[in-house]
Amino acid sequence: xxxxSQTPKYLVTQMGNDKSIKCEQNLGHxxxxxxxxxxxxxxxxxxxxxxxxxxxxxxxxxxxSPKSPDKAHLNLHINSLELGDSAVYFCASSQDRVNExxxxxxxxxxxx
Amino acid sequence: GDxxxxxxxxxxxxEEAFLTINCTYTATGYPxxxxxxxxxxxxxxxxxxxxxxxxxGSNKGFEATYRKETTSFHLEKGSVQVSDSAVYFCALLNPSGTYKYIFGTGTRLKVLA
Numbered sequence: 341x342x343x344x345s346q347t348p349k350y351l352v353t354q355m356g357n358d359k360s361i362k363c364e365q366n367l368g369h370x371x372x373x374x375x376x377x378x379x380x381x382x383x384x385x386x387x388x389x390x391x392x393x394x395x396x397x398x399x400x401x402x403x404x405s406p407k408s409p410d411k412a413h414l415n416l417h418i419n420s421l422e423l424g425d426s427a428v429y430f431c432a433s434s435q436d437r438v439n440e441x442x443x444x445x446x447x448x449x450x451x452x
Numbered sequence: 453g454d455x456x457x458x459x460x461x462x463x464x465x466x467e468e469a470f471l472t473i474n475c476t477y478t479a480t481g482y483p484x485x486x487x488x489x490x491x492x493x494x495x496x497x498x499x500x501x502x503x504x505x506x507x508x509g510s511n512k513g514f515e516a517t518y519r520k521e522t523t524s525f526h527l528e529k530g531s532v533q534v535s536d537s538a539v540y541f542c543a544l545l546n547p548s549g550t551y552k553y554i555f556g557t558g559t560r561l562k563v564l565a
Contacts, residue, residue: 344495381490381539381558388552396552430495437551440486443495 343367344444346431352450353421361416361447363431371395372414373432373441374406383430389414390437418449426451454479458542458556465532465563473527473559475516475542483546485509485518485525490539490558499527499540532563 344365353359365372373396374386387406388396394406403419414431428448432441459474477485484503488496500509505520514529525542542556 381560383496383541383555383558385552396550432495438484438545438547440498440501441496441553443488443497445493445495 344431344433344442346429346444346447348447349445350448350450352452354452355421355423357421358417358419359421359449360418361429361431361449363414363416363444365412365431365433365442365444367433367435367442369433369435369442370411371434371437372408372411373434374414374416375430375432377428377430377446379427387414387416388437395437421449421451423451425449454483454544454546454554456542456544456554456556458540458559461539461558461560463559463561465561467534467563467565468531469563471527471529471532471536471561473540473542473561475525475527475556477523477525477542477544477554479523479544479546479554481546481548483544485516486543486545486553487514487516487525487527488541488543488555490541492538496541532561534563534565537561537563 371390373388389408392408428446431444434441455478486501487499489499490496500511502509502518508517539558
C-alpha cells in the first residue's frame, strides 16, 4: 500500500548509457513532480505534471525527458548519461498544485 | 524571486535538549510554509505546515509559527530524541507565483544518547 513508489531504488550505469526511472502514486493525486537531490542534500525541482500536462520545466538538460502516460505515473528518461547526473532522484505527488507533497523513497543513480 | 534560508548544520544535541532550527523566507504575497523531514535513506515527509500569518503548525512535538513580520518559520521541539536525527527542510509554496516549492538547503540534526 505504498503511496508513492519508484523503481529502481539503485541504478549504477556507465557514462553514455540511456536509463529510465519509473514512478507511480496510488493516492489519486493530480500533480506529480521530479526532484534531483545532490550529495549536499540540496533539492531542486526538475519537472511537474498536472493532469498529465507539463506545468514546470526547469532549466534541465534536454537529455532528461519526463513522460506521464496517465495521472498515476510519471517516468523520467535520461539519455547519454554523464558523471554529473549522479544523484538521488525523488518523485513526489500532491492532490493539486497548492497542497503538500508526498515523496517516494528515491532512486540513487550512480554514473561511472 | 522567492527564496528560503535555513541555518547551516549540522546541529548536534544531547537527548532531551531543546531544538531550534531557523528558517526565514522571501516571497511576494502570502505563501504557505512547510517543514519536511528526511530520515536516512528515505524520501521527505511532511512534518508540519502553516498557510497564513500567525498559524502554528505542530506534529510529533515539533512546532513552528508563521511570522509574517519577521518572515520566519522557525522549527522548535522542547525535548529531542535520538530518533529525531534526520535532515530538516524548510519550504515555501507561493500560490500567486509559479506553484513551485522552494526548499531550503536542509539542516542535519544529530541527537546523541
